[in-house]
Amino acid sequence: MVNQTLLTMKQPELGKLIQQHRLSKGMTQEELVERCNINVRTIQRIEAGEVTPRAFTVKTIMEVLQIQMPTKDPEMPRSAVGSIFSTVDRRQLWWTGIAGVIYFLVSSYEVFWNIVLMADAGMQQPEYFTLLKAVVLLSYAAFAYGFYLIGQRTNNKVLQFGVVFLILVNAGIIGADIYSGKVVGAEDMWVGVFEVVAFGVSLVPFSIGLVQSKRSFGQHYQIVGVLGLITAVMFVTVIFTLLGTLTWAVFDIACIYLLFRQAQGVEMPKQEMESGPFSMR
Incomplete structure (x- = not known):
């Protein structure tokens, strides 16, 4: 579906993709915030393409939204692949x-x-x-x-x-x-x-x-x-x-x-x- 990882994506494409996955799971921004333990304003600005989040924040969002990354990616530990828990x-x-x-x-x-x-x-x-x-x-x-x-x-x-x-x-x-x-x-x-x-x-x-x-x-x-x-x-x-x-x-x-x-x-x-x-x- 996507031929590049979220860690290397730029704004505003990154924010749009995160928003797409969030909506596909029927999850509100508030619910995503609660599970990621980050500020609601941060999510809003990320999805709007206003800021580029840190790699740790992106990984946390990926875990919650169940967005898989290729296991060959050296920056992504295997234990995080497929994780559904934040x-x-x-x-x-x-x-x-x-x-x-x-x-x-x-x-x-x-x-x-x-x-x-x-x-x-x-x-x-x-x-x-x-x-x-x-x-x-x-x-x-x-x-x-x-x-x-x-x-x-x-x-x-x-x-x-x-x-x-x-x-x-x-x-x-x-x-x-x-x-x-x-x-x-x-x-x-x-x-x-x-x-x-x-x-x-x-x-x-x-x-x-x-x-x-x-x-x-x-x-x-x-x-x-x-x-x-x-x-x-x-x-x-x-x-x-x-x-x-x-x-x-x-x-x-x-x-x-x-x-x-x-x-x-x-x-x-x-x-x-x-x-x-x-x-x-």
Whole structure:
């Protein structure tokens, strides 16, 4: 479509091309500004051909608009080719990965107490248990947001829905415990069964969304998504809940890995780079 790179283009052709790609994605200048982390006036002047931006600014805009450059270009690192995440996006993904680590550590302790309290109704829960539950919920929401961002950037509606559904179900379960001041399922076995099944069901759309992300990021997402579906089945059947708790831990670790991997800037699969709507030939 274009036989020269944006880095060597001059104004006003550069501004016109950027505007063309922005409009083709249905993106406003404000949305582009938010994702590129630059001034709105700067975008306006670039598109108007009034200023020639720095190479770093051009590269950032290219990443957001998915404008591909030839990999032989010495000024363009391969890790940036095919990237659909801006620098700001990758920074957010990094922090959501950190939130995932916090969530995993805190939730592991919470699960231990949940099991103890449900196994022995006479056991006294620690005074800080409510605070522990709140930290688990907040860290999980921050962790899951990373995948909502991934779904948003790849237009993966299933993944976005899965994240929201998963957070709402977890909020309901943890919220009930916080409101009552105890693990609800510890006093009523059927409530405990309902919570386990509900959690298993909540994993399904999220896991399917991960599987669908294979088209954008490769088999890593498919493998993790399948593991999530296996975990969901184990929780839904109830009798395999203990085994499901183990696979759930592996699933969480794998999800944390995906976020950190994405935060580092990973190339899209080769076939998508060659056939993408913004490929430069």
